Amino acid sequence: MAATIKDVARACGVHVSTVSRTFSAPHLVNPATRSRVLAAADDLGYRPNRAARALTTGRTYNMGLIVADISNPFFPPLIKAAQAQARGRDYHVFVADTDEDPRVEEELIRTLTKQVDGVLLCSPRLSNKMIERLAEDVPFVVVNRRIKGMPAVLMNVAQGAKLALDHLAGLGHRRIALVSGPIGSWTSNEMQGVAAEATGLDLVFFGPNQPTETGGLAVAPEVAACGATAVLAYNDLVALGLVEGLSAMEIGVPDQISVIGFDDILPGRLNRPKLTTVAMPAVQAGRMAVDLLLQSGGEGATVTLDTALIVRESTGRAQT
Amino acid sequence: MAATIKDVARACGVHVSTVSRTFSAPHLVNPATRSRVLAAADDLGYRPNRAARALTTGRTYNMGLIVADISNPFFPPLIKAAQAQARGRDYHVFVADTDEDPRVEEELIRTLTKQVDGVLLCSPRLSNKMIERLAEDVPFVVVNRRIKGMPAVLMNVAQGAKLALDHLAGLGHRRIALVSGPIGSWTSNEMQGVAAEATGLDLVFFGPNQPTETGGLAVAPEVAACGATAVLAYNDLVALGLVEGLSAMEIGVPDQISVIGFDDILPGRLNRPKLTTVAMPAVQAGRMAVDLLLQSGGEGATVTLDTALIVRESTGRAQT
DNA sequence: AAGGTTCTTGCAACCGGTTGCCAAGGAGTC
């Protein structure tokens, strides 16, 4: 069906190697011949088979991007940025979703291994040990996780958390609830780290929680009962769940309790009150991850990107 | 680096073809030999190279899934469903985003062509003619678009629109605004079709509009001025924009104007008032698209999936 | 025990390209 290199060679009476070189090393073939080949190729609708090429060259010009959950609005901007960046480097990005299941994640990586030149692992659910083992077969760049000797793109959650706490403190809040996410998640750990260093604040810790709206909804009553006047939530989904749960209890946000999330996702911007949040540099992260992978010479280079506080309507002065 | 079929063959003193058969046609090899091969393979960490295999078999066990915009909350559930369904059939799905750009879309398809057994095209931006041409090189299943002779998964927008209009009529609404999306979009056309058939209702048409929250926000004043007591919006994002715009004008939803969207995306569920909407069967669509592609024998089979009205808080009795 | 089956395995060509090596031919030099 589709034209192969042989068809082109036959069509213009040259050897296949000449056709091959026309595409992969044009300077080695006579301009006249080259244009003849190109014309024939165009005529037959020939396009080099990347998979076949990869077999000999070892480079697929593809990369994999594995995320735990595409539905999480945090990921799409990162994915788009990575794809755009890769396209500019003549690479293609294949995205796959693991459904938060480590087994699926492993299987996916194994399948991808031979079909890509590297894999971008976003918020992986696998153990460090497993990741290190898989890294023997294919280069990785890890996003949102620190693994010894492996290139990583990190978001400065600690700094963002600090911004958020300072903002709340400036509004007069003293007793603040910290609603974390799943056990062992990078963000949760970072948040706790900051909490440990915070002085002059009275922090109450809740967790672990599901990293979704449901998680926030479920923990709302406890948060309301603890006497905090502000909440710092694991992410925007949790924050939105909290707002909803608190409203259901007739507790106004921000009048009675202030709420801050992380990520800056779309629903947070649409919600009322509009959510105050710590914006994650997802777009930059996507770009950086691609760059790190391609310049892989950098070995275990780690990039940490700063976050930014976006003040909207869900935070206000502490009630006195 | 990674073990190949040859390494395994050498390790247990058989020919490569025997190793190959151990994996692709186990019944043709002696059980004793087979277990020896499997042991050696396991020992060396051997995994068949899918790309190389595809070269001779012509089957990659991969499929492509192309969407216009991953950020649109409508797509992720569809994507997840497709991936899950494919996984069950021992297939993998590579997702790519075109950024709404037809040129990127074409390029992506061309690249994918040789690396997948088929492509799922969701809400494509390419012309029918171009799609038909590309279909010569790789099987397609189109989602949300009808193209002669090509397998398609459609959502019954007309039926959903009818449900919505009936719901509104039942609440006493007579004058209803129809806020459409981009020109030529499948959903917009279907909506208009239903509108043309609606009797006893006074429909006011607004469009084309951007299919986003901004589009809804922008058209809100006109809608408010036209005297309608209810609005049927192109999708949930537009509906959310409308709600926001109307609120800004001190027009209450649903007290003064009822609003219905399409899609049933997450932000609509989180918003207050919670959005009444026509739910699209995105999960089923993802599954069906995969099935259609795999049983491609079905040629131009077209599946139409029903939609469902989800009544929440943004619709109420018409004010009298 | 001869002849016929069925199993098992090796051989070699092939999938669609890439690339090192080499020879032919043209241009340039003296």
Added chain:
DNA sequence: GACTCCTTGGCAACCGGTTGCAAGAACCTT
């Protein structure tokens, strides 16, 4: 006009598997 040097393009091996064919071994039949 003979001798380099460079350009050009063919040859063939190779990437990692698959598969039709055939030969040898083991098993069955009568």
